[in-house]
Amino acid sequence: MSFVNIKKQYLAMGMLVFVLLFLFNNKPAFQCQFSPEMSSYLPPIYGGLPPTYARLAQKADLTRLSQTLSLVKNFHWIVIEDSETKTKLVENLLKESSLKYTHLNVKTHKAKHSHGASGVEQRNAALEWLRGYLETAEDKKGVVYFMDDDNTYSLKVFEEMRKINKVGVWPVGIVGGMRVEMPLVTNGKVTGFNAVWKPFRPFPIDMAGFAINATLFLDHPDAKFSRKVQSGFQESEILKYFTTKEEMEPLADNCTKVYVWHTRTQKPSILNVKKLKHTPVPDDHIEV
């Protein structure tokens, strides 16, 4: 091949690339013709829901969580405070975040015969809000995920849950006295659960280990959490409305990967100022 021929070929290729680039750059209408499913449609994730309550590490925990969530596409954060009124601390934190959020509050009324189940009233109020929202929403698709403000979430867990058809499950690290609590999967089906804490529960899994198709909450208007069940049974209580063990969809590579950890923030100990020899400068005006 002569030098001249090669140059011509390059020139032709270059022109072809140029023409193709020109065509694609100038035809946004062409891209819009794809149906949402075919292009980059992502069902929204409605996450949060469990209560956040006032405590010293609250702002630290919520800051860490909100910054993780700001990396999740099409995420709607539902924050529900266990208090009589919405607090300035949470309100400001939400306003300063770049997240799409809904801020609610419900105070827990300690019932005489309650089983110490936390977050029941709050989660149910959040589910009521969600139903009202979805009824009028154009896009009724989505995923509901019950979160804790001090858990650790990999971005991968959110990618996984968007694949859900009805109810998806995956392992949770460092929970229930185990390194990892997880559904057992055989031939792509959930056949059991590897759990040691109350293994007799209908679904011995943690709240962080599953998510539910949001549309299903409209199909099951009665689905809610209950104060009447003993501790550790809230997961089973809500899941019973939507799925059976056999129907669960094992995600995270057939439940072989850990993408969420049930980490706990240690309760901080603050010294009693009155007992100190050197009284520090007052710091009440600073939000921590």
Ligand SMILES: *[C@@H]1O[C@H](CO)[C@@H](O)[C@H](O)[C@H]1NC(C)=O
């Ligand atoms: C949820 O269910 C609805 C209705 O069956 C379906 O259209 C949707 O694709 C499902 N998945 C998600 C993530 O919304």
Ligand SMILES: *[C@@H]1O[C@H](CO)[C@@H](O)[C@H](O)[C@H]1NC(C)=O
């Ligand atoms: C899960 O297991 C099933 C059955 O063995 C297999 O067909 C499927 O590809 C696996 N899924 C993943 C994501 O590894």
